[in-house]
Amino acid sequence: MDTTLTEEEGMIREIARRFLEAECPPKLVRAMEKDPLGYPPALWKQAAELGWQGMSLPEQYGGSALPLVYLGLVMEEVGRALAPLPLLCTVVTARAIASAGPGVMRTAILPGVAAGDTVLTWAFSERDPRLLAETVKMGAVADGDSYVLNGAKMFVENFVVADHCLVACRTAPASAGNAGLTLFLVDTKSAGLSQVPLVTLAKDKVSEVIFTNVRVPKSSMVGELHQGAPIIERLLEEATALLCAQMLGATRKDSEMAVEWAKYRKAFNQPIAAFQSIQHMCADMLLWIDGGNLLTYEALWKMDQGFSGSVEASQAKAFCNEKCEAVVRICQGIHGGIGFMMEFDLQLWYRRVCTWTMRLGTAYEHRAKVANALLDHPGQVILGRPVPVTENA
Amino acid sequence: MDFGYSADQEALRWEVRSFISAHMTDAVRAEMDELSEGFGVSPGRHSGGLINGLFKKIGARGWLGISYPKEYGGQGGDRLTQYIVEEEFARVNISLGLGGSGAPAILAAGTEEQRRHFVPKLISGEYSFALGFTEPHAGADLASLQCRAVRDGDEYVINGQKMYTSSAHMATHIYLMARTNPNLPKHQGISIFLFPMDTPGITVRPLWTIQNDPPAPIGTTYGTPRTNETFFDNVRIPASCMLGKENEGWRVGAMGLNLDRVGAARYLISVRRDEDIVNFVKQNSFDGYSPARDPAIRDKIAELWIEAQVCRLMTMRSMSIVEHGGNFTYEGAAEKIWAPEHGVRTTEAISQMLGPYGQLLNGSAHAVERGVFAHNLMGAFQSGINHGSTQVMRDQVARRGLDMPRK
Numbered sequence: 008m009d010t011t012l013t014e015e016e017g018m019i020r021e022i023a024r025r026f027l028e029a030e031c032p033p034k035l036v037r038a039m040e041k042d043p044l045g046y047p048p049a050l051w052k053q054a055a056e057l058g059w060q061g062m063s064l065p066e067q068y069g070g071s072a073l074p075l076v077y078l079g080l081v082m083e084e085v086g087r088a089l090a091p092l093p094l095l096c097t098v099v100t101a102r103a104i105a106s107a108g109p110g111v112m113r114t115a116i117l118p119g120v121a122a123g124d125t126v127l128t129w130a131f132s133e134r135d136p137r138l139l140a141e142t143v144k145m146g147a148v149a150d151g152d153s154y155v156l157n158g159a160k161m162f163v164e165n166f167v168v169a170d171h172c173l174v175a176c177r178t179a180p181a182s183a184g185n186a187g188l189t190l191f192l193v194d195t196k197s198a199g200l201s202q203v204p205l206v207t208l209a210k211d212k213v214s215e216v217i218f219t220n221v222r223v224p225k226s227s228m229v230g231e232l233h234q235g236a237p238i239i240e241r242l243l244e245e246a247t248a249l250l251c252a253q254m255l256g257a258t259r260k261d262s263e264m265a266v267e268w269a270k271y272r273k274a275f276n277q278p279i280a281a282f283q284s285i286q287h288m289c290a291d292m293l294l295w296i297d298g299g300n301l302l303t304y305e306a307l308w309k310m311d312q313g314f315s316g317s318v319e320a321s322q323a324k325a326f327c328n329e330k331c332e333a334v335v336r337i338c339q340g341i342h343g344g345i346g347f348m349m350e351f352d353l354q355l356w357y358r359r360v361c362t363w364t365m366r367l368g369t370a371y372e373h374r375a376k377v378a379n380a381l382l383d384h385p386g387q388v389i390l391g392r393p394v395p396v397t398e399n400a
Numbered sequence: 401m402d403f404g405y406s407a408d409q410e411a412l413r414w415e416v417r418s419f420i421s422a423h424m425t426d427a428v429r430a431e432m433d434e435l436s437e438g439f440g441v442s443p444g445r446h447s448g449g450l451i452n453g454l455f456k457k458i459g460a461r462g463w464l465g466i467s468y469p470k471e472y473g474g475q476g477g478d479r480l481t482q483y484i485v486e487e488e489f490a491r492v493n494i495s496l497g498l499g500g501s502g503a504p505a506i507l508a509a510g511t512e513e514q515r516r517h518f519v520p521k522l523i524s525g526e527y528s529f530a531l532g533f534t535e536p537h538a539g540a541d542l543a544s545l546q547c548r549a550v551r552d553g554d555e556y557v558i559n560g561q562k563m564y565t566s567s568a569h570m571a572t573h574i575y576l577m578a579r580t581n582p583n584l585p586k587h588q589g590i591s592i593f594l595f596p597m598d599t600p601g602i603t604v605r606p607l608w609t610i611q612n613d614p615p616a617p618i619g620t621t622y623g624t625p626r627t628n629e630t631f632f633d634n635v636r637i638p639a640s641c642m643l644g645k646e647n648e649g650w651r652v653g654a655m656g657l658n659l660d661r662v663g664a665a666r667y668l669i670s671v672r673r674d675e676d677i678v679n680f681v682k683q684n685s686f687d688g689y690s691p692a693r694d695p696a697i698r699d700k701i702a703e704l705w706i707e708a709q710v711c712r713l714m715t716m717r718s719m720s721i722v723e724h725g726g727n728f729t730y731e732g733a734a735e736k737i738w739a740p741e742h743g744v745r746t747t748e749a750i751s752q753m754l755g756p757y758g759q760l761l762n763g764s765a766h767a768v769e770r771g772v773f774a775h776n777l778m779g780a781f782q783s784g785i786n787h788g789s790t791q792v793m794r795d796q797v798a799r800r801g802l803d804m805p806r807k
Binding site for chain 2: 008009010011012013016076266269270277278280281283285286287289290291293294297298301302304305308309322325326371373374375376377378381382387388389390391
């Protein structure tokens with residue numbers, strides 16, 4: 008048990024921070040809001056040179072096989088700089104392929120990811136936005152050596168720039184112990200695919216993706232037929248915890264700007280930072296961000312040990328959704344009028360953090376998962392031990 | 401970062417648990433109920449034969465003063481080991497921690513003689529301190545304290561009054577903060593003295609808390625029925641009773657308090673309610689109504705459980721920093737804000753989960769869990785007041801953690 012960073016972890020964070028401070032100023036963030044791709048390919052390539060895309064991929068495919076905790080540190084910095092990179096959706100999809108995709112697919116896709124030549128994304132939600140297997144209705148029907156996909160996926164991130172999209176489809180009705188889902192890695196240039204751009208608070212690239220008789224080869228299946236649910240659930244857990252890291256990085260930066268502003272801004276003949284009302288808000292912000300950090304890294308660490316991090320990721324996301332939102336709103340308050348002027352950079356952080364709180368599960372959804380783990384399984388719970396209660400805990 | 405326990409640490413936890421299940425007999429529990437004064441038991445404080453026998457066995461296992469150096473009666477272990485043992489015992493209302501004991505400050509600031517004299521006996525429970533900090537007109541602004549210590553040859557003469565000297569009626573010694581120089585700025589004229597409670601001139605008068613009638617059940621958060629005010633009337637003590645240097649008592653006292661805020665006890669008194677309510681609603685229903693199936697209650701329980709994890713992890717963070725030999729800037733204060741305020745949120749939420757059953761005190765017909773949840777409503781908020789209020793802690797976080805100015 009040691010919550011402090013090792014020297015190596017500290018270095019990873021430091022290198023990422025210096026790189027993004029130099030290469031990703033707010034000007035670039037603003038430019039990408041209006042850019043047709045929404046990300047700078049040159050920066051993406053530089054990120055690959057630092058090893059970010061391949062950081063948590065197996066070495067045989069060009070990755071460095073480092074723990075998710077390390078990737079979390081990078082995501083924190085990506086969030087801090089609001090770096091407009093399709094990193095999160097690419098790495099979690101790549102990791103799903105690495106763990107469950109056929110060998111040929113791994114060899115074909117993953118080295119390109121690690122090299123920064125490939126962008127990946129994933130598609131799960133449909134009209135019902137809850138991240139539950141039962142909400143997936145889109146069908147995939149076998150036809151010879153192919154499957155034919157029909158339906159629509161919502162809230163697909165970076166689809167417009169992705170080379171491949173991992174799609175959750177219904178191939179069987181849900182039954183006891185089997186959700187009936189199958190995953191396919193779909194080439195985004197396939198015939199029958201179209202997308203409707205969604206206009207988001209973060210002004211990033213999110214699409215509704217419509218599948219009209221999209222034909223994919225059987226070899227594009229990730230995992231076994233009808234066995235896709237555990238794979239996509241693991242992807243969601245990892246993405247959830249990594250998104251928390253990204254949110255926290257952005258939120259911490261936002262709070263640092265507010266504290267600096269409070270020290271600079273004078274009212275009633277003193278810096279407003281000397282008012283206790285401001286100090287106590289800032290103290291709370293620091294504690295909330297620290298709390299979110301501890302929850303998030305515990306979740307990532309647990310996944311690194313080969314355990315499910317489902318409950319821990321839900322703990323982190325439920326907490327971060329509410330606390331990060333509160334922090335960035337308080338930071339707006341500390342800044343006063345200037346904070347919501349378009350030309351002032353603070354709004355860039357505010358809009359993104361708010362957006363991320365709404366993705367990958369609401370506080371209510373995640374608390375429902377935690378409540379299930381606590382209340383719907385037998386055994387006495389003990390704080391500090393895993394829930395649901397296991398036999399030897 | 402490493403969020404796990406080693407195999408040795410896990411084995412130790414199991415050893416402690418099996419010890420507890422073997423030794424916490426109904427007779428021991430009954431004696432604890434009788435003598436605990438609503439809180440719990442700790443070494444040396446209680447007259448019960450079974451409890452003292454139990455503490456002897458705990459001592460024989462090497463589970464007292466685990467993280468203290470061997471030459472001072474400890475085991476030379478690390479804080480995490482101590483934490484694991486403390487945590488398991490705290491769950492059954494046995495306090496092994498030395499939080500509030502003065503031992504950390506004596507180790508840090510005491511003379512060699514003081515260390516050898518006090519620390520082993522504090523660990524064994526032979527000695528205990530009443531904390532003489534607060535005064536009628538010095539609470540949050542402790543540095544404005546007025547209790548005087550005047551040098552007279554090889555002695556000091558103490559005159560003044562201390563408030564909320566909680567265990568003064570049981571303690572063997574007092575850990576007293578007094579003013580030695582009224583002409584210096586208020587933080588600079590303070591010294592600390594350690595001396596026996598039976599020194600002539602000390603009078604202890606009880607102050608009864610809201611937990612006294614009916615007495616709180618064991619395990620209540622701040623279920624203590626009694627605290628005290630203590631008067632010092634020309635109390636003469638040898639000059640060698642001073643801890644640290646003259647007029648440097650503020651720094652010594654602050655250091656002791658900071659170290660006292662770290663450990664299992666502080667966090668567990670605030671979070672064990674989360675376990676209690678989860679396990680209670682899982683096992684109980686009211687004429688077919690199960691709170692565990694109520695969607696609003698489920699959401700609230702999950703929210704509280706998540707907050708409790710934050711409390712736990714903040715404690716782990718403080719211990720990690722100490723283990724690396726570092727000092728807190730704001731992390732101890734952070735823990736002291738989060739855990740007590742969380743404890744209050746949980747306690748209040750539980751009262752809304754139990755509704756009218758939540759009001760029933762110890763001894764009432766139909767009381768839930770002997771009224772512990774109702775008694776917690778009278779105790780949980782005390783955790784945010786004692787040892788530095790959460791508002792004072794927020795000042796510290798802002799100033800030390802964020803470098804925000806006083807003016």
